[in-house]
Amino acid sequence: MVSSRVTTQSKKPAPYEIHAEQDPVVPEPLGPIVLKLDPVLRLTGELLLELCSLNDAVRIELNAKQELELLPPANPSSSNQNANISVDLGNWARANGTGLGSDSYAGFTPPNGAVRSPDASWILKERCAEIPDKEKHKFTPIVPDFVVELRSPSDSLRGIQAKLEEYIAHGVRLGWLIDLLDPRHRVYVYRPNAPVEVREGPETLSGDPELPGFVLDLQPVWGPAL
Template structure:
């Protein structure tokens, strides 16, 4: 997926509400906003990546249906992080109590919350350094656990608060640890 980053500031102040409206008017594109206000416009993902993202999301969704501990989201959900960025992780999850603390209006747009758990599955055209920076941003804004899955190199980077990034080479499974109790992702779906 090719991405284009533009800066609209100071020409246009793109508030959270205006950004939401822009996204609603351009549903064939994916938008993210960086903490400095820069807008990244991304084309829809390729079919192969989309299939694998659905598998990731389905695995999390099924676990969450059994455990009922929170709310799971796919790649079209946007979140306003504490630093002002609006991000749309490929897969994410928020603990039930945190989600229910938001108003219905907040839940209906780009929720002002950082997910507890995020997954980014790299597309063939994604930049590793930009995706790593995004994962670090999630962690800096409160994500308790994050997985960056790099299919090309068969590598997974695990992001945890207060710990260095752990890199796994060709793992078969990933554990949700204490953030997602008893959640195990079979990476045969991804590799």
Template sequence: MTAITLNLESLITLTHDQFYQLCMDNKDVAMERSRSGELIIMPPVGGESGEKEADYIIDLGIWNRRTGLGKVFSSSTVFKLPGGGDRSPDAAWIRQDRWDALSADEKKRFPPICPDFVIELRWSPTGLRPSESDRLKPLQEKMQEYLGSGLRLGWLINPQDRTVEIYRTGQAVEVVQLPATLSGEDVLPDFLLEIV
């Protein structure tokens, strides 16, 4: 099963607030909203994908606890992006001063901020083998949406093709082959992530 995208344009254009309420009324359904207003229903992931996602969050969290430079978020967090969408990266990090600038209410709801750093993992839903329906293009578009909303650094990890796409503000996408050691560069100083 892949993500299901519903175009509701002929019926309704969901605002950020309406999308938030829809999520609160349906807490057992993982959803995102694209900047064009499409509703995206996310399927659960299988064990291998969930383990990899957890490993990346743990590594990012350990680095952050050591440095104290910001806040780390899991894939359950929806961010209200300045570019218009409501998105949930597989892992995210926000610089502390930017997080502190949000009000208490903004922090409780879907934070109206784009993370400084995100990881998106191209996963195989429920552990099934990748197929033609497990498309890369929607994830690449999502990464561009983050960039358009203020993302500084992002990694699209693609185990199926054994690559990582590195997204940086104002630069062309860089593709590296796996295995690789990724650097957090000046966004996440001294953070290294080994991907095999």
């Protein structure tokens, strides 16, 4: 498979420059169901954690507007692709020893008050050590150093691009958006103060220099759906 790169030309990241309107063959789902809560209810981290526990068949996130975003569970194909990524990241993290890898069950709270659960993430151990013990069993009040988001059939491209922008704006050092719906096998690479890099058809992705030595094998991810 041949990999090519396309980089946006703006001086700062602009993920909306490339979207489904330029490619009519790529489906554009409506995205999550959004429930407005304010001013009727403002969720605390404890209440949101309890709500997620009671509704584990639904993926729940909280955006910066304090609105609930509801997504259906991942289908078997997307779940398998997510598992392949989590396994590769977890194996590297264990061997590297400098940080902790997480799957999509980890929730993080950036400074804007949102609660996000990336499909995979990694955070330096020295930053984890700064989290008070009483906060470690809640949604972590910190952002990862690295995140991965997979675009599945329930995700709009613009919506998930905005989520990557949110991660980077609040301290994530490297973000990968892997578009499972695009037949060109596009990957969007996000870094602070840099244009969004768009790659087509990569067989691997390197995490250097943020994750030294980590190489994600994308062939199982691009493989046939279940």
